[in-house]
Amino acid sequence: MPQFQRTNLGILAALAVAGVLVFTVTGGPRDRATAGITPTATATTAHTPAGAVVATSAMVAAANPLAAEAGRVVLAAGGSAADAAVAVQMMLNLVEPQSSGIGGGAFAVIWDPAEGRLTTLDGRETAPMAADDTYWLDEDGAPLAWWDAVVGGRSVGVPGTLKLLETLHAHHGRLAWPDLLKPAIETAETGFAMSPRLAASIAAAQDKKLDLFEATRAYFFNADGTPKTAGTVLRNPVFADTLRLIGRHGSAPFYEGEIAADIVAAVRTNINPGILTPEDLAAYTVVERAPVCVPYRAYEVCGMGPPSSGALTVGQILGMLAGFDMPGLGPSPEAWHLYAEAAKLAYADRALYMADSDFVAMPTRGLVDPAYLADRATLIDPAAAMATPAEAGTPPWDEAARLAPDTQPERPGTSHFVIVDADGLMISMTTTIETGFGSRVMTRGFLLNNELTDFSRAPEAGDGTPIANRVEGGKRPRSSMSPTIVFRDGTPVLLIGSPGGSRIIHYVANALVAILDWGMDPQAALDMGHVVNRNGPTELEEGTEAETLAGALSALGHEITVRPHVSGLHAIQIRDGRLIGAADPRREGVALGE
Numbered sequence: 001m002p003q004f005q006r007t008n009l010g011i012l013a014a015l016a017v018a019g020v021l022v023f024t025v026t027g028g029p030r031d032r033a034t035a036g037i038t039p040t041a042t043a044t045t046a047h048t049p050a051g052a053v054v055a056t057s058a059m060v061a062a063a064n065p066l067a068a069e070a071g072r073v074v075l076a077a078g079g080s081a082a083d084a085a086v087a088v089q090m091m092l093n094l095v096e097p098q099s100s101g102i103g104g105g106a107f108a109v110i111w112d113p114a115e116g117r118l119t120t121l122d123g124r125e126t127a128p129m130a131a132d133d134t135y136w137l138d139e140d141g142a143p144l145a146w147w148d149a150v151v152g153g154r155s156v157g158v159p160g161t162l163k164l165l166e167t168l169h170a171h172h173g174r175l176a177w178p179d180l181l182k183p184a185i186e187t188a189e190t191g192f193a194m195s196p197r198l199a200a201s202i203a204a205a206q207d208k209k210l211d212l213f214e215a216t217r218a219y220f221f222n223a224d225g226t227p228k229t230a231g232t233v234l235r236n237p238v239f240a241d242t243l244r245l246i247g248r249h250g251s252a253p254f255y256e257g258e259i260a261a262d263i264v265a266a267v268r269t270n271i272n273p274g275i276l277t278p279e280d281l282a283a284y285t286v287v288e289r290a291p292v293c294v295p296y297r298a299y300e301v302c303g304m305g306p307p308s309s310g311a312l313t314v315g316q317i318l319g320m321l322a323g324f325d326m327p328g329l330g331p332s333p334e335a336w337h338l339y340a341e342a343a344k345l346a347y348a349d350r351a352l353y354m355a356d357s358d359f360v361a362m363p364t365r366g367l368v369d370p371a372y373l374a375d376r377a378t379l380i381d382p383a384a385a386m387a388t389p390a391e392a393g394t395p396p397w398d399e400a401a402r403l404a405p406d407t408q409p410e411r412p413g414t415s416h417f418v419i420v421d422a423d424g425l426m427i428s429m430t431t432t433i434e435t436g437f438g439s440r441v442m443t444r445g446f447l448l449n450n451e452l453t454d455f456s457r458a459p460e461a462g463d464g465t466p467i468a469n470r471v472e473g474g475k476r477p478r479s480s481m482s483p484t485i486v487f488r489d490g491t492p493v494l495l496i497g498s499p500g501g502s503r504i505i506h507y508v509a510n511a512l513v514a515i516l517d518w519g520m521d522p523q524a525a526l527d528m529g530h531v532v533n534r535n536g537p538t539e540l541e542e543g544t545e546a547e548t549l550a551g552a553l554s555a556l557g558h559e560i561t562v563r564p565h566v567s568g569l570h571a572i573q574i575r576d577g578r579l580i581g582a583a584d585p586r587r588e589g590v591a592l593g594e
């Protein structure tokens with residue numbers, strides 16, 4: 001049994017609105033969870049290293065203190081990690097609405113110790129059945145510009161997060177489903193103080209048409225049109241009603257009932273209308289898929305396979321680094337050079353091959369075949385950077401289809417949380433409505449995703465070769481989400497993941513190298529400045545020690561850019577019978593447990 005104090009679920013909302021929520025964080029309170037956090041124009045939070053959080057029984061780490069606390073309270077009440085995931089996600093939907101929610105999609109990697117089984121759930125959005133590869137072309141046959149595509153109902157895919165949570169609960173839940181929604185319902189009714197990050201995100205999104213649609217404008221802006229500010233108490237009784245309905249009837253009203261009807265109506269806006277039908281919603285399924293696992297030194301690094309490119313690309317980077325003495329090099333310019341070179345090659349394969357494997361003949365196994373990766377690694381010169389863009393390789397396996405690469409960038413949104421319960425059930429879940437505030441279309445108190453812009457907007461390359469990640473009816477757009485669980489000798493040792501668009505892969509892979517090769521504690525690994533290469537310039541995180549690599553990497557031939565990297569990593573390491581939690585200092589999250 002969990003060694004928690006039992007806590008009344010209902011107390012949470014009252015404490016939240018009163019601003020006196022107390023976090024029982026083993027290992028000392030995390031100041032940044034409750035104290036002032038300075039937002040910047042990009043809505044990052046101050047990059048403030050902090051100590052790790054240690055627990056012995058169960059733990060949750062998530063992007064907002066209220067969401068983490070909702071999960072902790074469920075665990076304290078004897079709930080499983082799956083129960084806690086439901087409470088965390090519903091609270092995130094309310095207090096971090098710009099990043100994830102039931103209007104979006106998610107992937108979960110789940111370790112079930114009772115069965116000794118690792119599996120994944122794919123709750124990725126789907127394209128409407130009537131969509132085809134002309135979906136993102138204007139009347140002249142040219143792909144729509146990014147923001148023209150994002151804003152409005154056309155970018156909305158069938159949401160999968162709610163059905164994923166319901167599936168998770170059906171398989172692993174212990175507490176009653178309606179009870180898990182209560183913290184979010186009560187907080188939606190009584191209100192919560194808007195966080196600095198949410199307020200900064202609203203202000204930054206105003207000129208990105210966040211105030212275009214009436215329901216969204218009324219919720220995030222004052223009557224005079226100014227954005228609501230940090231500390232404003234936000235109430236969302238409409239969302240509370242939505243959750244009550246879902247509490248009583250599960251996902252049925254969402255996919256086939258009155259919520260479905262409202263989603264379809266909202267998507268068919270007069271601005272950039274979508275073509276989702278009630279049948280598209282009714283047909284939605286969550287898919288259980290085998291994880292993609294890649295050996296790395298003494299470890300097995302496991303995560304989400306297609307339609308995510310996450311585990312394959314993280315696995316390719318690690319697989320190519322396996323032949324180099326990364327532990328011996330430590331966090332040096334030489335090590336980061338090798339890392340960036342491996343990343344160039346991995347992102348080249350990602351662009352060419354990776355998409356929804358239910359629609360595209362993908363060389364999934366070949367992409368992480370150790371012999372293939374060892375061969376690819378021979379292209380890495382320790383003394384000189386390769387020219388970009390690097391070319392894709394030719395992975396083995398008959399099922400490979402060589403289509404054209406998807407070269408468009410992706411914008412960061414998204415949230416990640418990790419949970420371990422007292423019985424050892426573990427969940428690493430990345431969840432998204434795509435870019436911040438998704439499509440901007442809101443119904444029933446929640447935002448709808450813009451996930452269909454994760455497809456290539458161009459259907460084919462200049463020579464007419466189809467792009468693997470083009471739009472097709474019912475297809476799931478390629479993701480970069482990388483929810484990860486690492487094993488050693490068959491035992492889980494680390495849960496990790498992050499938001500960040502196509503940089504997610506790097507935020508996760510940077511931290512994996514730091515923890516697995518350099519022995520860093522999880523919090524130190526999350527605090528570390530990021531090094532990113534997406535088959536172009538090598539990006540160093542502004543304002544961190546990563547900037548000091550610029551001279552040495554330039555001398556090796558890297559084109560260098562320095563920029564903010566708004567990761568949102570959350571991690572739990574299992575070491576010596578203890579749970580060691582860490583939260584990304586760039587956001588507002590915490591790890592809580594006992």
Ligand code: GLY
Pocket residue numbers: 413414432433434435451454478479480481501502504
């Ligand atoms: N929309 C972010 C991702 O799926 O990678």
